[in-house]
Amino acid sequence: MSESDATNALSVRNVVKQFGSGPNAVTALNNVSVDIQSNEFFTLLGPSGCGKTTLLRLTAGFEQPTAGEIFLFGEEIEDLPPHERPVNTVFQHYALFPHMTVEENIGFGLRMQKWSGPEIRARVNETLALVKMEQFATRKPVQLSGGQQQRIALARALAPRPKVLLLDEPLSALDLKLRQAMRNELKTLQRETGITFIFVTHDQEEALTMSDRIAVMSAGLIQQIGAPLEIYERPINRFVADFIGDTNFIETRIDQVSGNRALCVAGGELQFETDVVDGHGIGDAVTLAVRPERITLQKTMLRSKDMPVIEEATYLGTDTSYEINIGDGVVVTVRDQNAEAGMGRFAAGENVKLTFSDGAARMLVD
Amino acid sequence: MSEKTPKKRKGFVLGYYPGMNMWTLFFFVYLYMPMVVLVAYSFNDGNRAQIWQGFSTRWFYRAFINDDIQNAALNSLIIAVCATVVATVLATLAALVLARGGEFRGRSASLGMVTLPLIVPEIATAVATLSFFAIIGFQLGMLSIIIAHTVFCIPFAFLPIRARLEGMDTDLEQAAGDLYANAWETFRFVTLPILAPGIVAGAMLAFIISVDDFIITLMVSGAGATTLPLYIYGMIRQGITPEVNVISTVMLAISIAFITAYWFISARGDTVKGH
Amino acid sequence: MNLPRSIAARRALGLAPALITVAIFMVLPMLILLVFSFLEADPYGGVEPRFSVEAYIQLLYEIDFDDALVFNPIYLGIIWRSIFLALVATVGCLILGFPVAYFITRQDPRMQNLMLYLITLPFWTNQLVRVYSWILILAKDGVIEQPLKAVGILDGSLGMMYSNGAIAIGLVYSYLPLMVLPIYASLEKLDFRLIEAAHDLYADRMKVMREIITPLAMPGIIAGCILVFVPSLGAFIAPDLLGGGKKLMLGSLIHLQFASSRNWPFGSAIAICLLMLVMVALMVQARSAAKRRAMEAGR
The missing domain is CATH 3.40.50.300 (P-loop containing nucleotide triphosphate hydrolases)
Structure with a gap:
């Protein structure tokens, strides 16, 4: 050295x-x-x-x-x-x-x-x-x-x-x-x-x-x-992901790899695209970290058991925090800004649609 | 880890001063060497106390069959027991008021008064007490010694008792009051049992102070009443045999036993304070 | 059984026995001593009830053959020796005790407790016995001289006994714990981070000692000095046994006046002087304590 x-x-x-x-x-x-x-x-x-x-x-x-x-x-x-x-x-x-x-x-x-x-x-x-x-x-x-x-x-x-x-x-x-x-x-x-x-x-x-x-x-x-x-x-x-800020940890497997990008599927149907780390390949078990504020919630008219469903809504002042079951027993926390007065846009039991900004999910080195 | 062997650290240790270990060692040698010498010389075979002439336990035997020493020891015991009992009772009452009686006019003056015998040089107390007995025509003897000892034992009994009371949670007494105990019952069933180790500790200090006292006893003893320290002093003054080393060693042993017991009692007391 | 209802009555009942005892057998005797110091001596012991300031005059002057007052420095010399030896003992205890008090605070709690016990123990043992044991050490043909003679280094005697030095050793030995304990108490409260901060700000060990540790231990140092100085001033046993009655101090002089010289007023006058000196020392301490409290009051 x-x-x-x-x-x-x-x-x-x-x-x-x-x-x-x-x-x-x-x-x-x-x-x-x-x-x-x-x-x-x-x-x-x-x-x-x-x-x-x-x-x-x-x-x-x-x-x-x-x-x-x-x-x-x-x-x-x-x-x-x-x-x-x-x-x-x-x-x-x-x-x-x-x-x-x-x-x-x-x-x-x-x-x-x-x-x-x-x-x-x-x-x-x-x-x-x-x-x-x-x-x-x-x-x-x-x-x-x-x-x-x-x-x-x-x-x-x-x-x-x-x-x-x-x-x-x-x-x-x-x-x-x-x-x-x-x-x-x-x-x-x-x-x-x-x-x-x-x-x-x-x-x-x-x-x-x-x-x-x-x-x-x-x-x-x-x-x-x-x-x-x-x-x-x-x-x-x-x-690091856990100590700094709030993070959802999602245990999943790599579904597809193209170049250094991987596609993982979690819960029912949710797909996450991330960079590959540590030379992981298809089928490997990996942990994904997703920040609660990087997931966007959208109203949906569809009602289905397979769709993500809100289990709990907690009012935090500036935000509302939702516990959302995305299927297969996987629960993620999502933060949604309270742009309007009131208790937040969704109530427990409602189905929602989740979308992600690019790079919202990150594969972790374990 | 790096492969190279870690180098020897010179290491600057904060708060360490070179030589303080040796100094402390020297300090304890200075503190204990004389006592060790004394104990060793009580086994001196010779006829003179200071000059070592070989090992023997014969002076122990001589000391134990000496009637004068037995009388002096008995006197010391009687005086110490009487002075301790009276001083401890007075000190306990005073401590209860001064530690539990709240603020009142004359509180600090009372505190000063109770601890006054600690401040006044012993020789002044001794001649003042002698003058007092002389002026009222009080016969010097056992009783005059007991009275004098009682007075200067009060603060020694007082301080551990007060410390115990101040470390005690007042909530306990309030809880007793809340549970329908009147003032006397609160004292009898709550305060006193918790205070007991403090009282024992105070009594032990008072006892040892009385047994060890020399100057005041010397001035107010009169002709008949000789205590152990007075006897030792007499022996030191008249060219001395190793017998004096033997009695001194025994007195040392008594003090050490008492103070060690006191130390453990007051250390155990700390656990009740509840931090 | 019932206790008096009023708190004032209960206070009075609790305090009275102790206070009355101390008042009658301690305070009143002190006042009698004060009165005695202004009376004439009865040659057979005790006092003649006639007012006189002779006892105080005797401290400084003696009456020569022509009934004239001549300055007599003997007693002043004894007072001076008492103050000097008490100061020597105080400084000796400080030098010996301060590093030890500091060293104890640097140990773990168990070790601290053990060391404090070892320091307290000798203090509660018989002072007469402890001073006497120094005779065994210092005496002609004692513990120090005997082996030196046996090896042939020493011829005759070092004459260590019956000297000011022997008295000072005895005084230091008698009162050493009274110096260590208060200094320990104030050093123990010292926040070690202050020492770190001082080193961090470029102070070396000696400067940390001078600028941080010593000033913050000052209340303990002052208390310790008073606690050693006061009893040393009136000491009787050390000068009597180790000074052999030749090097008198105030304590032994007072004893002499009441015992063999039978001049009670003079003895009383000296005792009053002793008490004055003690009061001055205590006032010094009270002032330093008040100053400290004023400093801490801003908290």
Whole structure:
């Protein structure tokens, strides 16, 4: 394998992290490699225990990898202590120093780097302005609200202008409205400062709205890396498809193949056309993933036991969600936008016709 | 997995300070070495306490048949039992009010008063108590020691009992009230049984503090009443035989047994708190 | 059986026995001590009921052959030695105890419990016995000297007993747990992520210790220092056994006045001085505690 490319902000090479030893050892990261480019807003997304925070902590230097290398702009850093890495962290619960004022917190990293007094003051003021907290300079952290503490934690980590900023679920302790507002601010901040952000979250919406690229993690492995659109539209496996958004999984067999396109039949008569993956051929059992909002429902006058029938309708405000039996006991979920006031266009027991936009179904690698 | 063998990690461990293991080891050696020496020297064969002259258990025998030591031990026991019983009852009542009686005027002053004997240097308490007995013409002896011990045992009994009460869920008492128990019945059937380990723990601390006390006892003992610590002190002062090592070792053993029992009782108590 | 209905009556009934006992046998004796310090001494022990400030004058001056007051630094020297040795003991406990308190917080809970037990245990054993065991160690031909002599390194005696150093060792040994426990209590509350954050912001180990751990442990450090300083100041056993009655401290001086010198007013005056010093120390602590509460109140 090649050594790191210096244009990458961060290169993780075959990193393994085990906690404990012997039979009780827990593997948090199982041979992970990833390249993160300079100026990127990169998100590590996954459920708790997937290893995303461990990867962040290895990068910050709070833990050492059991095996593998980590490069920061081409320089190998995994043996450096955290205070010798040009990387700063925004902690999940902020970890503001309670005995220092806001100013002192933000200036701490600069003071440790032996900046002069006037330089520190100038940078602290500049950073306070960046997060719009100028009037709170002399407060102690306990005198601030959660959202304000969050901004100070951000300012403190940004003040030394790190080469990479690590954010460990920084929004998870905020309430919903504030969280949504902070998303835009974080994205703007990243663009303005040009610092590479590595953002850890379990919230797919956060990941999709802010990131340039996302790495979806599970069980100590990276499942898929890609732009938000790619991750959502072309999930590579069942885990990714399931974790991001809602998905119908349809177990079926390949009926016909032409070129790299396959035709599958599910339920009674429904036909799905997808790309072939993993060299599957006719007759192979495969799993198809279909997003509920990619299926369009149409009224039909026909009444037949073989036709898809609505089993349950659930009103969700913007949408109505239907559980539809498409025959052979296969049930799919379909979302239909409530374009008009009222309870949705269909009622339980009605027959409907299902149509699919092109590429709605995707064959998964199992 | 990569084929190459993982390289040895230097590893920067956060929160670790070089040498703190050795320092802690040294600390515990410092803390326990004198006691180990003392126990070892109680098996000293020689006639002088400090100079090691070979192994023997003969001083144990000598100490156990010594009438003066038996009397001193009996005195210590009587004093400690009396002081413990009275101090524990007073401390329990006070703790119930201060931990369960809500907020009231004089609450923190009362708390300060109950724990006052912890703050005042023992020597000051000792001479003050002596002056008090002198001025009212009270005969110094067993009774004066018991009174003095009772006073300074109160806070030691009080603190574990209060801790137990504060860790106890007030819902339990309210539930009893809800189920038609009056105040006394609530106390008798709910509070007291749950509080019991705290009371036992407090009593044990009070007992050990009384048995171990030296300075106050020295000042208010008068001529007749010698306790074990006073006897030991006397032996240390008059050129010493290994007999003093033997009694000291026995006192050490008593304290350790009591404190270990106390530790387990209060640790078990934690499980009732319900997190 | 029925309890009094009114809560006030119940409170009074519960508190009265303990409060009255402490009032009569603790507070009242303190006041008597204060009164005694302003009376004349009865040469056969006790006091003569005549007002006099002689006891306090005696602390600083003595009366020479011409009935003139001459400055006498002996007692001032003893007070100074008491304060000095108490400070030495406090600093010694701090240096010895702080790293241990920190080390304990870095262990898993079971180990923490075991270590706390091991630290508390000696504190509850007989202080007289514990200080006495140091005689066995430090004495002429004791545990340290005997083997040195046997090997031929030492000739004669090191003279470790009956010195300020021996007293300081005894004081540190007596009160060490009182330093470790409060420091442990405040370090245990310290959020480890603050240490991570400080390292992340370019602080090395020493700076983390100076900028984060020490300031946040300060309430525990102050409490520990007071808890060691106060009893060290009035200590009797350590100076008496290890100082051999030659290196007097306040505690031993007070004892001397009530026991063999039979000058009760003078002993009372010294005891009052001791209590004053203790009050100053406690006020320092109360102020630091109030400051801390004010800081936390913003929460």
